[in-house]
Amino acid sequence: xxxxxIATGVLLWLVSTLYSAADTxxxxxxDESDGSRAIPNHLIELLIADPIDENKVxxxxxxxxxxxxxxxRQTCGACHNYKTICSGWHFNAPDPNIPPGRPAQPWIxxxxxxxxxxxxxxxxxxxxxRPEQLGLTPRKFLELFGRHTPGGGVGEQExxxxxxxxxxxISGKLEANCLSCHDxxxxxxxxxYAIQAARENFRWAAAATCGFASVxxxxxxxxxxxxxxxxxxxxxxxxxxxxxxxxxNTFDEKKRVFFNIVxxxxxxxxxFCHSNMYLVKKETEKWQTDVxxxxxxxxxxxxxxxxxxxxxxxxxxxxxxxVSNNPLVATSSCQGCHLPEKSSSTPVAGRLGAPVxxxxxxxxxxFDKLSCTACHSGPWPxxxxxxxxxxxxxxxxxxxxxxSPYAMPHIVSPVFAKQPxxxxxPHKLIWPAFWGVLKDQNVTPIDIExxxxxxGEIFAKEKLTVSGGWLSLGAEHITEALKKLSSEKSxxxxxxxxxxxxxxxxxxxxxxxxxxxxxxxxxxxWPIAHDVRPAxxxxxxxxxxxxxSPEAPFFFGKVWVDSPVQGKGGVxxxxxxxxxxxxxxxxxxxxxxxxxxxxxxxLLILHILGDLYRxxxxxxxxxxx
Amino acid sequence: MRxxxxxxxxxxxxxxxxxxxxxxxxxxxxxxxxxxxxTGVPLWCLGRPEYGWSQAVVSAFGSIDAIRxxxxxxxxxxxxxxxxxxxxxxxxxxxxxxxxxLLPRQKDVIDVTINSLYFLGLLKYRxxxxxxxxYEKFDYWAVYWGCVIMIGTGLVLWFPGxxxxxxxxFTYELAAEVHADEAILAALALFIWHFYxxxxxxxxxxxxxxxxxxxxxxxxxxxxxxxEYYKKALAQTKSKGQxxxxxxxxxx
Numbered sequence: 073x074x075x076x077x078i079a080t081g082v083l084l085w086l087v088s089t090l091y092s093a094a095d096t097x098x099x100x101x102x103d104e105s106d107g108s109r110a111i112p113n114h115l116i117e118l119l120i121a122d123p124i125d126e127n128k129v130x131x132x133x134x135x136x137x138x139x140x141x142x143x144x145r146q147t148c149g150a151c152h153n154y155k156t157i158c159s160g161w162h163f164n165a166p167d168p169n170i171p172p173g174r175p176a177q178p179w180i181x182x183x184x185x186x187x188x189x190x191x192x193x194x195x196x197x198x199x200x201x202r203p204e205q206l207g208l209t210p211r212k213f214l215e216l217f218g219r220h221t222p223g224g225g226v227g228e229q230e231x232x233x234x235x236x237x238x239x240x241x242i243s244g245k246l247e248a249n250c251l252s253c254h255d256x257x258x259x260x261x262x263x264x265y266a267i268q269a270a271r272e273n274f275r276w277a278a279a280a281t282c283g284f285a286s287v288x289x290x291x292x293x294x295x296x297x298x299x300x301x302x303x304x305x306x307x308x309x310x311x312x313x314x315x316x317x318x319x320x321n322t323f324d325e326k327k328r329v330f331f332n333i334v335x336x337x338x339x340x341x342x343x344f345c346h347s348n349m350y351l352v353k354k355e356t357e358k359w360q361t362d363v364x365x366x367x368x369x370x371x372x373x374x375x376x377x378x379x380x381x382x383x384x385x386x387x388x389x390x391x392x393x394x395v396s397n398n399p400l401v402a403t404s405s406c407q408g409c410h411l412p413e414k415s416s417s418t419p420v421a422g423r424l425g426a427p428v429x430x431x432x433x434x435x436x437x438x439f440d441k442l443s444c445t446a447c448h449s450g451p452w453p454x455x456x457x458x459x460x461x462x463x464x465x466x467x468x469x470x471x472x473x474x475x476s477p478y479a480m481p482h483i484v485s486p487v488f489a490k491q492p493x494x495x496x497x498p499h500k501l502i503w504p505a506f507w508g509v510l511k512d513q514n515v516t517p518i519d520i521e522x523x524x525x526x527x528g529e530i531f532a533k534e535k536l537t538v539s540g541g542w543l544s545l546g547a548e549h550i551t552e553a554l555k556k557l558s559s560e561k562s563x564x565x566x567x568x569x570x571x572x573x574x575x576x577x578x579x580x581x582x583x584x585x586x587x588x589x590x591x592x593x594x595x596x597x598w599p600i601a602h603d604v605r606p607a608x609x610x611x612x613x614x615x616x617x618x619x620x621s622p623e624a625p626f627f628f629g630k631v632w633v634d635s636p637v638q639g640k641g642g643v644x645x646x647x648x649x650x651x652x653x654x655x656x657x658x659x660x661x662x663x664x665x666x667x668x669x670x671x672x673x674x675l676l677i678l679h680i681l682g683d684l685y686r687x688x689x690x691x692x693x694x695x696x697x
Numbered sequence: 698m699r700x701x702x703x704x705x706x707x708x709x710x711x712x713x714x715x716x717x718x719x720x721x722x723x724x725x726x727x728x729x730x731x732x733x734x735x736t737g738v739p740l741w742c743l744g745r746p747e748y749g750w751s752q753a754v755v756s757a758f759g760s761i762d763a764i765r766x767x768x769x770x771x772x773x774x775x776x777x778x779x780x781x782x783x784x785x786x787x788x789x790x791x792x793x794x795x796x797x798x799l800l801p802r803q804k805d806v807i808d809v810t811i812n813s814l815y816f817l818g819l820l821k822y823r824x825x826x827x828x829x830x831x832y833e834k835f836d837y838w839a840v841y842w843g844c845v846i847m848i849g850t851g852l853v854l855w856f857p858g859x860x861x862x863x864x865x866x867f868t869y870e871l872a873a874e875v876h877a878d879e880a881i882l883a884a885l886a887l888f889i890w891h892f893y894x895x896x897x898x899x900x901x902x903x904x905x906x907x908x909x910x911x912x913x914x915x916x917x918x919x920x921x922x923x924x925e926y927y928k929k930a931l932a933q934t935k936s937k938g939q940x941x942x943x944x945x946x947x948x949x
Binding site for chain 1: 882
């Protein structure tokens with residue numbers, strides 16, 4: 073009896089172990105590599121979810137009426153686990169369970185008419201606001217910023233607003249666009265994605281980027297009762313419904329379409345969202361600048377920024393292992409590739425030909441206090457910071473971009489500041505400027521629409537600059553706007569304006585006051601990683617004086633303070649203010665020694681004076697005798 | 698012990714105040730300290746744009762590396778002399794005697810009070826001092842404290858990696874701040890206070906070579922260390938009664 077029980081127990085344990093060990097997730101064709109390094113051919117059917125039953129998939133053929141855009145969720149998802157892919161870093165920003173990691177480039181909401189530039193993020197990075205705080209629903213967010221997203225994430229968030237649900241039926245969702253990165257077709261046009269996002273043609277956006285499809289019309293202007301799956305003629309003759317056409321010969325005899333898909337994403341695809349233009353000179357052209365030293369050496373972005381099916385891409389900073397389960401994070405940072413790991417059983421340094429740096433003559437404290445990027449990344453620091461344009465902030469690569477160097481938002485760089493890990497690194501910086509509500513020393517931004525409607529007419533009197541730069545705000549504008557906003561019902565608290573590192577508010581008498589160094593007015597900074605300069609152009613290559621001299625920008629450079637407020641913009645702060653040592657212990661020690669020096673020296677000098685005084689008195693007395 | 702010379706000009710009586718070991722330690726201490734101040738101030742000022750001249754000093758030394766090496770060489774001498782001083786005070790008779798003489802006593806507090814009243818003209822006479830006045834004891838203990846702080850923080854700055862492993866609470870920035878602050882205090886105390894007391898006060902101006910030969914005149918002895926003078930006179934009287942008079946040139 074006892075033996076029987078033991079045998080049953082062992083059997084049950086074995087079964088449960090084997091069951092739990094078995095991979096219960098169904099592996100699709102493209103989810104697991106067979107080991108071949110060749111590029112798989114993607115001659116595949118175009119698929120879309122059945123509009124009546126979402127669980128059913130419908131094949132698209134050239135004779136369909138109406139002709140519909142293919143869905144990446146269905147077309148790519150037939151062989152690749154779409155849900156797993158969408159858990160990756162490029163898609164998971166709205167997921168509150170994802171650790172935010174090191175602060176990175178935010179989205180920047182710019183509204184020149186209300187003198188606003190404010191960093192936004194779905195991730196809880198300190199110094200950013202959440203889009204909904206500014207009144208940006210997922211739909212509005214996509215209209216503004218969908219252009220430089222790869223879809224998925226916010227693009228597929230369910231709306232809770234009934235009006236938006238209706239509109240969503242017309243425009244569709246902005247699905248993860250696999251082609252944004254993996255389409256190697258030279259005819260791929262990512263700027264089409266921006267056009268379609270602005271027209272709310274979310275369902276058509278991915279297909280529109282393909283070389284074999286073109287999209288016209290705008291879902292944005294369709295009436296609420298418009299049905300894209302059974303389109304009826306529109307009453308207004310000038311309205312053009314969203315329509316797709318596929319180039320002739322796109323489909324083969326089996327109604328399949330060839331996609332030029334590559335596993336390893338070309339750097340040019342990354343550049344669409346990750347380009348930087350440092351306005352070192354007034355006219356900066358691409359031919360005047362060099363690319364990252366790694367690209368020059370023949371690497372591509374994805375050689376270091378790698379991921380598996382889950383698209384949990386390595387971001388490449390030193391502490392990433394704390395928040396990422398990507399096994400390559402440890403060996404994908406600067407140190408991971410370039411520095412030998414003593415405890416490793418196999419050599420991991422020097423991957424991809426990475427040279428091991430010798431850093432001759434550089435005191436080791438530099439490696440404790442500086443990130444690698446401090447000396448090696450970004451533009452060579454100048455006496456004053458420069459403006460930089462980025463793809464995501466300035467819509468680079470899309471149609472009708474404002475090419476003025478002063479186009480908003482104003483991002484300042486390189487700014488040497490401390491990272492959360494305590495190391496100094498070069499950063500990009502933005503001075504937030506927005507209208508907000510002050511409550512318990514916290515400032516919450518006011519819905520941008522509320523600001524426009526309440527105080528818009530005050531600013532309308534002022535002329536906007538041709539370059540798209542700041543509106544010029546005087547004290548009277550701010551005072552009037554704050555008074556109007558305070559009387560607005562939806563503004564629950566004391567209204568304030570933040571710009572150029574200052575907080576503006578009205579006192580009890582209605583007089584405009586300002587407070588420096590309010591936490592909400594602090595600039596938002598994010599580290600520069602690229603372009604990496606070669607060793608021969610790293611800080612310190614011309615000896616210590618590159619940083620340790622009275623003119624060295626590293627310590628004494630001037631950081632531009634950007635503000636629309638008259639007389640406050642165009643001033644500078646010292647670079648070292650950005651990483652001045654702080655902390656209560658340090659401050660107390662500093663004060664203790666100051667007082668000690670003053671106290672001790674005062675007593676000693678009094679002693680000397682007393683001695684001298686007495687000697688003089690004695691001398692005078694002797695002389696009198 | 699006292700020495701008396703025959704000629705009229707040299708009829709001053711001298712006492713051997715400091716022995717060779719003491720003087721060598723003092724010479725090494727002030728040479729290293731002055732080197733550290735000369736090289737340390739420009740290094741400290743490099744981080745401050747308002748002191749542009751520091752770049753010129755660095756250039757005069759050749760480079761930051763050169764000035765840093767000299768600073769560290771000075772630091773090494775200071776560390777060695779500090780270690781030797783510990784040995785001297787613990788394991789030599791002379792060292793132990795000097796150390797005991799330098800310990801603060803209740804009399805020092807009384808001396809400070811009396812001397813302050815004397816400075817203010819409220820008392821007619823200065824207090825009588827023993828082998829070490831209270832301000833000499835202050836000098837000694839200020840250097841003692843200063844060496845502990847400067848060597849401790851200096852080692853953290855010199856070997857930040859090791860320091861981070863063993864004293865992580867003592868950050869590099871904190872060490873740099875304490876090192877600089879204590880150095881400022883030490884330099885000010887040295888050049889203003891100590892130099893006044895030993896070189897620049899009216900009775901010694903333009904300076905003394907006591908640090909070199911270790912001898913002090915009878916007048917100085919009577920003025921600054923009268924109690925020691927009488928103590929030694931008493932000891933001599935006693936020894937005269939018991940033995941023959943001590944030979945010139947022997948240590949008192």
